[in-house]
Each structure stands twice: as structure tokens, then as C-alpha cells.
Amino acid sequence: MTDLIATVLPDEDTPPPAVIVNDGFFPDIDPAMFREQHRIRDAVTAERAREALIAAMLAVYRDLAAWSLGHRAAGVKTLADVRLSDGSISTIDGTNTLVLLYRRAVFTAAKAEVVERYRDVDLTGAGQRKAEDLEPSVTELRRDSIHAIRDMLGVTRTAVELI
Known part of the structure; x- marks a missing residue:
């Protein structure tokens, strides 16, 4: 038996999704990059x-x-202008690492929401069995978002208390 897979091809005239304009301090978010x-x-x-992206933002x-707000009060205009405590700006591949972390936090939180919302879509047979496998994925995505935020804040990722 041969499986038939039908796909919908996007219209060639369809423009790419519009960038989501942020507040000026945090960078705009590109839905095409997220996808x-x-x-x-x-x-x-x-x-x-x-x-999902707006909710994550x-x-x-x-x-x-x-x-x-602390950075804005100090006169910093954008996240890309935030400097480390030694006055330098940390970059990877020409992009401020805080911008990269912000994008990661937003994208992983948005992906978690997308995965949660699409669990019930067309789950039959093998798909139904895979629905349970999505839970760790959502948890991991949320964890990655929290880790990116904590990295931006410069705080540790874990808290340990003695009982």
C-alpha cells in the first residue's frame, strides 16, 4: 500500500509575514525567521x-x-546597545548576544504554545501515540525560554535550598 501525502503549495504572490514591531528597546520579531x-x-x-509570537513577546x-527599565533609565536605547559590566558589547556572528538570547526566549516560548495548540489536530493511529511525546517537548521549550531569560538577567539557572 502506498501512502499519499498531500501538501498545499503557498501562492507565489503571497508576501512574507510582516515583522512584528516591538517597543523600540527590544528587537522586532520576524515570523519568517521563527518559522x-x-x-x-x-x-x-x-x-x-x-x-503565538506576540503572546511569547x-x-x-x-x-x-x-x-x-533599569537599562532604559541609564540611557540605553536598544537591547543591542546594552553593555556588559566591563563596558564591552558581547557579540556572536555580529549580533549582540542579548539580542540572540531574547530571540531564543521568544521563539522557544512561541514554539511551546504552537505545539500545545496543535496537539488535537489530526491525531490518529501513530499520531495519537505521539501526542504523549509532545509533553516533554513543551516542557523543554519552556525551560529553554526561561534559561535564555535567566542568562540575560545574569542569574543562575537553578536554585538549591537545604531542607
């Missing part, structure tokens, strides 16, 4: 991917609000 880096399938509409902003 490419996190292999977001075509079944996830552009609108739903955008909604809000969550990450909430976690970084006090930290970013």
Missing part, C-alpha cells in the same frame, strides 16, 4: 504563528520589565 528556525509547518497559519517582556 524557519523552529520548523513551523504549513498547517500552522500565519495568523496563529503571529499570535508579552511573557518575555513581563519577565524582563524591571531589568529593561
Whole structure:
């Protein structure tokens, strides 16, 4: 028996999704970059991917609000301009590492939301068995987002208490 896989080809006239404009301090988010880096399938509409990204941006902003306000009060205009304690700007491949971490925090949080929302879509047979496998993936994505935020804040990733 041969399996038939049907795919929908995007219209050639369809423009790429519009960049989500951020608040000026934090960088804008490119939905096309999110889709490419996190292999977001075509079944996830552009609108739903955008909604997940905006929700993630809000969550990450909430976690970084006090930290970013401190930098803004010190006269720093954008995240890309934030300097380390020694006055230098850390970059990888020409991009400020804080921008890379911010993107990672947003993208992994958005991917977690997309995975959660699409669990119930077309799960039959092998797909139903794989639904349980998504839970660790969501947990790992949320963990990665929290780690990126904690790295930005310069705090450790774990807290240990003696009982």
C-alpha cells in the first residue's frame, strides 16, 4: 500500500509575514525567521504563528520589565546597545548576544504554545501515540525560554535550598 501525502503549495504572490514591531528597546520579531528556525509547518497559519509570537513577546517582556527599565533609565536605547559590566558589547556572528538570547526566549516560548495548540489536530493511529511525546517537548521549550531569560538577567539557572 502506498501512502499519499498531500501538501498545499503557498501562492507565489503571497508576501512574507510582516515583522512584528516591538517597543523600540527590544528587537522586532520576524515570523519568517521563527518559522524557519523552529520548523513551523504549513498547517500552522500565519495568523496563529503571529499570535503565538506576540503572546511569547508579552511573557518575555513581563519577565524582563524591571531589568529593561533599569537599562532604559541609564540611557540605553536598544537591547543591542546594552553593555556588559566591563563596558564591552558581547557579540556572536555580529549580533549582540542579548539580542540572540531574547530571540531564543521568544521563539522557544512561541514554539511551546504552537505545539500545545496543535496537539488535537489530526491525531490518529501513530499520531495519537505521539501526542504523549509532545509533553516533554513543551516542557523543554519552556525551560529553554526561561534559561535564555535567566542568562540575560545574569542569574543562575537553578536554585538549591537545604531542607
